[in-house]
Amino acid sequence: MSVEEGETGDERVGESGTDETTTDETVADDPVESDGTAESDATDADAGTAHTLDGDAILRLRDLDAGYGDLQILSDVDLDVADGEYVTIVGPNGAGKSTVMKTVFGLTTYMDGTVEFEGEPIHGLAPERIIREGIGFVPQTDNVFPGLSVRENLEMGAYILDEVPEDQIEAIYDRFPILRERKDQKAGTLSGGQRQMVAMGRALMLDPDLLLLDEPSAGLAPDLVSDMFDRIDRINDSGTAILMVEQNAKEALRRCDRGYVLVNGENRYTDRGDVLLGDEDVRKDFLGG
Amino acid sequence: MGTTESSIVDSARARPGLLLVALLGGLLLVDLAAKLAGLSVGPVGGALSADRLGSNLWNGVVIGLVVGLAGIGLSMTYSILSFANFSHGDLLSTGAFTGWGVAFLIAGFGDVPVRALLSVRDAGSASAGEVGAHILSTPVAVLAGLVAAFAITAAVALALDRAFYKPMRDRDGISILIASIGAALVVRYAIQFVYGSDRRGVTASVDASNLAFGPLGLSVNAHELTIVVAAIGLMLAMHFMLQRTKLGTAMRAMADNKDLALVTGIPAERVVTATWIIGGGLAGASGYLYVLLRGTIQFDFGWLLLLLIFAAVILGGIGSVYGAIAGGLVIGIVFTTSTIWIPSDFNEAAAFAVMITMLLLRPEGLFGGVSTA
Numbered sequence: 337m338s339v340e341e342g343e344t345g346d347e348r349v350g351e352s353g354t355d356e357t358t359t360d361e362t363v364a365d366d367p368v369e370s371d372g373t374a375e376s377d378a379t380d381a382d383a384g385t386a387h388t389l390d391g392d393a394i395l396r397l398r399d400l401d402a403g404y405g406d407l408q409i410l411s412d413v414d415l416d417v418a419d420g421e422y423v424t425i426v427g428p429n430g431a432g433k434s435t436v437m438k439t440v441f442g443l444t445t446y447m448d449g450t451v452e453f454e455g456e457p458i459h460g461l462a463p464e465r466i467i468r469e470g471i472g473f474v475p476q477t478d479n480v481f482p483g484l485s486v487r488e489n490l491e492m493g494a495y496i497l498d499e500v501p502e503d504q505i506e507a508i509y510d511r512f513p514i515l516r517e518r519k520d521q522k523a524g525t526l527s528g529g530q531r532q533m534v535a536m537g538r539a540l541m542l543d544p545d546l547l548l549l550d551e552p553s554a555g556l557a558p559d560l561v562s563d564m565f566d567r568i569d570r571i572n573d574s575g576t577a578i579l580m581v582e583q584n585a586k587e588a589l590r591r592c593d594r595g596y597v598l599v600n601g602e603n604r605y606t607d608r609g610d611v612l613l614g615d616e617d618v619r620k621d622f623l624g625g
Numbered sequence: 626m627g628t629t630e631s632s633i634v635d636s637a638r639a640r641p642g643l644l645l646v647a648l649l650g651g652l653l654l655v656d657l658a659a660k661l662a663g664l665s666v667g668p669v670g671g672a673l674s675a676d677r678l679g680s681n682l683w684n685g686v687v688i689g690l691v692v693g694l695a696g697i698g699l700s701m702t703y704s705i706l707s708f709a710n711f712s713h714g715d716l717l718s719t720g721a722f723t724g725w726g727v728a729f730l731i732a733g734f735g736d737v738p739v740r741a742l743l744s745v746r747d748a749g750s751a752s753a754g755e756v757g758a759h760i761l762s763t764p765v766a767v768l769a770g771l772v773a774a775f776a777i778t779a780a781v782a783l784a785l786d787r788a789f790y791k792p793m794r795d796r797d798g799i800s801i802l803i804a805s806i807g808a809a810l811v812v813r814y815a816i817q818f819v820y821g822s823d824r825r826g827v828t829a830s831v832d833a834s835n836l837a838f839g840p841l842g843l844s845v846n847a848h849e850l851t852i853v854v855a856a857i858g859l860m861l862a863m864h865f866m867l868q869r870t871k872l873g874t875a876m877r878a879m880a881d882n883k884d885l886a887l888v889t890g891i892p893a894e895r896v897v898t899a900t901w902i903i904g905g906g907l908a909g910a911s912g913y914l915y916v917l918l919r920g921t922i923q924f925d926f927g928w929l930l931l932l933l934i935f936a937a938v939i940l941g942g943i944g945s946v947y948g949a950i951a952g953g954l955v956i957g958i959v960f961t962t963s964t965i966w967i968p969s970d971f972n973e974a975a976a977f978a979v980m981i982t983m984l985l986l987r988p989e990g991l992f993g994g995v996s997t998a
Contacts, residue, residue: 475884478885
């Protein structure tokens, strides 16, 4: 029993969770049947190990080494996110998934390699600069200012602008209508799902080209998880590229365009989400199948 | 009724301390009423007139506002920079000396040597009476001194930050706390070096400086009234700044969650700079006002006052600006009304007893958990 398997319990309430959960225990014996949503030619193919895209990518990591202080976590990580793409990083605990994301955002110790965003190197820049480049980040926990109202939380997301962008606040209220109702309420008094909306809204205030999401389903009640994934889908549909780390790996891979499997701070597999889901080794080793 | 009684019994069982404190408070109130009625039931304290109680309460409010104003900066540096600033008291002294230097300069220019005026010295060269600084006779000088106290202390606080605290920004709170004790010593003895160590009078006495408040039956000193108006004005400005401006919102955000402020793009150093300017400025202003209240000045008064300010801030819930104000008022009122029962030599002890009782019953303080910078 791995940690991941326990957590897949959350999926039972997901809209496409029914076939998934019934096959959880039998997956290792019959990988082909396991993924009803995958295309048939993908399910029995081996997951790929080409970690880079041929075409243009807005985010491009090459041979990236990074960690915390003297402790190196990532070694030679390659990763691409194309414009408007939805990419998920999965892997066992301690694989360095969140570290990749934090390194992109300038929150770790950069050691070697490159991080390019829209053609410009951004490694070694402070988060304040990286925000200006067009990347938004939603941390895993404590991702709202509890003592500030919902509206003030959103305003802080646009701190670097001279004026509060009212139209953007309205756009976020339109996206998450409950926030308009609660706009004067302190964020600390909101439910977990509403806080997650405030956190995402805050990160979307500058209309970023790339949104980094660190474990967005962490701490959410199981029945809210699929709503949250739906919201991420809609953000992606409106053109924002997503790079996400998610403990709920099966659901994340089902939803995303491409997935990266990271092990011990190194690339292991990279492929379309449905291909990774259908791959026997990936399922057995990382998805608790 | 039955349920109410049983819930009272239950809570008394769960928190016997609260019951004891409530009993003691009740006894004091009964004793207070008896004293006012002219009866002698309690074992301590003599007779008490309504006038004396009124003036005790008023004095408590005045001291409380000064302490609360000083506490705002202490609470802000605690919540935004995560350390208890032991040099805060000496910022009060800084504001008092520099502010009164400017007030003296304006009030006594031409009559007294400038050097004696700027160094707030009476011995030998100029006496407080000669300079004649008083809100009624030289209002411009007194108000200009207040502004100067704010501005100069803000600059000193910022300089201390750049010299001592900024290089230590990533260290833990204890290391910076120890450094702040060092900074306190530097400031205190720099003040002693420049201004001397003698205690001297500052404000002049002016005839008919008491303003009568008929309806309240109070006779209020003009300086006390100045303090109350200035302190409340500064507190309201602070409230407006925190709640209505982008900078204030960013300060509250940083007090809430520094890591999130970082990934949100809030420029931490700019917020820290503003924190020192505002917190230091308010400390300087409150030190200046404290001298206006006491009428005398000496180089280490801020340091001696620091414990009381800490008591107020902790009582109110450390980290909360509004808690600092509320805590200051409670400490101030306890400070002055305790003299009804105990000798005034012990009134600081009474203030600390209230603080400790408060911490035992409500460890997070009056405003704890309500995080507002």
